[in-house]
Amino acid sequence: MRTTQPLVRFCLTATAAALPLALAVPAKAAPGISVSTSGSTVTVTTSACPTMDANSSFGRASLLSSGQASFAQGRQATLSGSSTTQSAAWANVSPGTYTVIVMCNNGSTAGTQSIIVSGAPTPSRTPTPTPTRSISATASPSRGVMGGFGGTAKEYGTLTVVGGGVLVAAGLGTTVWYLRRRAKPHRL
Structure with a gap:
C-alpha cells in the first residue's frame, strides 16, 4: 500500500497554487x-x-x-x-x-x-549652508518584503521575490521527487 500518493498530490497542488502568487506583479502601493x-x-x-x-x-x-x-x-x-x-x-x-x-x-x-x-548642528561664524541628512522609508513595502537587521531595512523588489519563489518551488519539487523515488521498490 502506497501512502505517499496523497502527499505527492498535495505538494504538487500547493506548488501549482503558490507559483502564480509568487510571480504576480504587486499592485501599486499608496504614496505614503x-x-x-x-x-x-x-x-x-x-x-x-x-x-x-x-x-x-x-x-x-x-x-x-x-x-x-x-x-x-x-x-x-x-x-x-x-x-x-x-x-x-x-x-x-x-x-x-x-x-x-x-x-x-x-x-x-x-x-x-x-x-x-x-x-x-553646531553654529558656525560664517553663514554656510548646513548639511541636510534625510531619512526616507515607507511604513510598508511598496513591492516585495522588507528585511534588515536592527534599525536597518531594505525593500526587496519583484525580481528578488520571484527568485525566492522559484527556489521554494525547486525545493518542493526536489522533495517530491525524493519521496517518490524512495517509495518505489528497488529491483536488483
Whole structure:
C-alpha cells in the first residue's frame, strides 16, 4: 500500500497554487509619507492628501515621542502645499526617536514612520549652508518584503521575490521527487 500518493498530490497542488502568487506583479502601493530631519527640524512630505478643506488645510500631522501612543498626544502641525504635494514641519525638536503620523482631511491615515533626531548642528561664524541628512522609508513595502537587521531595512523588489519563489518551488519539487523515488521498490 502506497501512502505517499496523497502527499505527492498535495505538494504538487500547493506548488501549482503558490507559483502564480509568487510571480504576480504587486499592485501599486499608496504614496505614503517621507520624513526627513535637518538639525532639530523634522519635515514630513506626502502626496496622499490631495483634498483641501475650508481652512486651506490638507490634513494634520503629529510628531509623537516615545511614550505617546495616539495621534492626539503628539505635537500637531497642519499640512500645507498643493494637491500634488503636502508637507508639515516641526522646529526645535529635541534629540531622540519619534514617530510621525499623517492624517488626511477625509480621516484616512497617509502613513506612519519613525525617525531619529540627532540634534541641532553646531553654529558656525560664517553663514554656510548646513548639511541636510534625510531619512526616507515607507511604513510598508511598496513591492516585495522588507528585511534588515536592527534599525536597518531594505525593500526587496519583484525580481528578488520571484527568485525566492522559484527556489521554494525547486525545493518542493526536489522533495517530491525524493519521496517518490524512495517509495518505489528497488529491483536488483
